[in-house]
Amino acid sequence: MTEEKEFRAGFVALIGRPNVGKSTIMNNILGTKLSIVSPKPQTTRMRILGVKHNKDAQIIFLDTPGIQKGKDLLTKTVVESAVSSMEEADVLVMIIEADKGWTKEDEQLLHNYIEKLNKPTILVINKIDKMKDKRLLLPLIEESAKKYNFVEIIPVSAIKGQNLDDFVQTLKKYLPPSPPLFPEDQITDLPIKFYIAEIIREKVFQNTKKEIPYSAAVEVESIEEGKVKKDLLIIRANIYVEKENHKAIIIGKKGQMLKKIGKEAREELEHLLGKKIHLELWVKVKPRWKEDIRLLKVLGYQYIS
Numbered sequence: 152m153t154e155e156k157e158f159r160a161g162f163v164a165l166i167g168r169p170n171v172g173k174s175t176i177m178n179n180i181l182g183t184k185l186s187i188v189s190p191k192p193q194t195t196r197m198r199i200l201g202v203k204h205n206k207d208a209q210i211i212f213l214d215t216p217g218i219q220k221g222k223d224l225l226t227k228t229v230v231e232s233a234v235s236s237m238e239e240a241d242v243l244v245m246i247i248e249a250d251k252g253w254t255k256e257d258e259q260l261l262h263n264y265i266e267k268l269n270k271p272t273i274l275v276i277n278k279i280d281k282m283k284d285k286r287l288l289l290p291l292i293e294e295s296a297k298k299y300n301f302v303e304i305i306p307v308s309a310i311k312g313q314n315l316d317d318f319v320q321t322l323k324k325y326l327p328p329s330p331p332l333f334p335e336d337q338i339t340d341l342p343i344k345f346y347i348a349e350i351i352r353e354k355v356f357q358n359t360k361k362e363i364p365y366s367a368a369v370e371v372e373s374i375e376e377g378k379v380k381k382d383l384l385i386i387r388a389n390i391y392v393e394k395e396n397h398k399a400i401i402i403g404k405k406g407q408m409l410k411k412i413g414k415e416a417r418e419e420l421e422h423l424l425g426k427k428i429h430l431e432l433w434v435k436v437k438p439r440w441k442e443d444i445r446l447l448k449v450l451g452y453q454y455i456s
């Protein structure tokens with residue numbers, strides 16, 4: 152009698168300080184752009200769920216935002232959401248950067264969160280393409296093995312897709328036997344409004360500098376089908392900023408900047424949703440939006456009581 156392979160399904164929390172490449176790893180594995188990727192740190196605020204469907208397994212990724220220091224409500228919410236992802240997870244994946252090695256922040260993450268949870272933890276050493284001297288990889292693996300009882304240590308390059316298959320195969324071993332937890336066509340449980348808002352926020356990020364990107368939040372107010380043309384979606388969204396001068400910068404001279412942000416977001420949304428999009432963007436000043444509980448909930452930061 153041939154032994155049939157048991158189906159496995161479970162939750163995986165990707166943990167790492169800002170900018171280690173969590174979103175890039177997840178996007179590359181899923182083959183879809185779900186969480187936003189940007190060269191600036193701390194761009195992921197929401198807990199984003201992506202599902203990888205395989206013949207014999209379903210891996211549900213919880214993309215935890217970087218654990219940050221800070222006292223405002225937004226920062227506290229982000230940390231709570233990251234911790235709750237870790238608590239829900241069957242497997243933890245800690246990510247560090249190959250070219251930087253173990254930083255103080257990585258150590259703190261390990262001691263303050265991972266060690267306390269005592270769950271099977273895989274260490275991913277990302278960005279191996281950035282290592283000038285490849286001979287340094289082995290000592291880094293050895294050093295890592297001494298720091299914690301990682302169940303596996305896997306070097307990858309998320310950007311080049313190097314070793315990610317290996318990583319996925321390894322991950323599967325640590326998932327519990329379970330029937331699929333999500334229908335096969337579902338890659339995320341994020342409501343479509345949040346997904347669209349994330350894409351618009353990404354464009355604000357890519358087009359602005361300094362503190363502006365961090366002070367902006369996007370709320371999709373409505374999505375309607377065109378009355379005459381059914382393949383047209385009319386999307387209205389608000390970009391909230393904290394100061395008048397930030398509003399002026401996002402709008403730009405003669406509205407050029409907002410036009411550019413809108414055009415880029417519209418093109419990507421048309422591509423992803425397969426429909427014509429009419430995108431209306433409004434920039435609004437909300438001085439302390441990071442302290443506004445109602446707004447944070449509307450924006451999808453759901454881990455606030």
Ligand SMILES: Nc1nc2c(ncn2[C@@H]2O[C@H](COP(=O)(O)OP(=O)(O)OP(=O)(O)O)[C@@H](O)[C@H]2O)c(=O)[nH]1
Binds near residue numbers: 168170
């Ligand atoms: N060279 C190189 N760059 C990478 C690799 N993986 C990610 N990056 C880059 O590192 C930067 C941060 O990547 P993200 O995926 O946004 O990192 P993150 O950990 O999700 O960051 P936060 O959202 O801030 O928590 C981006 O500029 C990526 O292109 C890699 O394997 N090699």
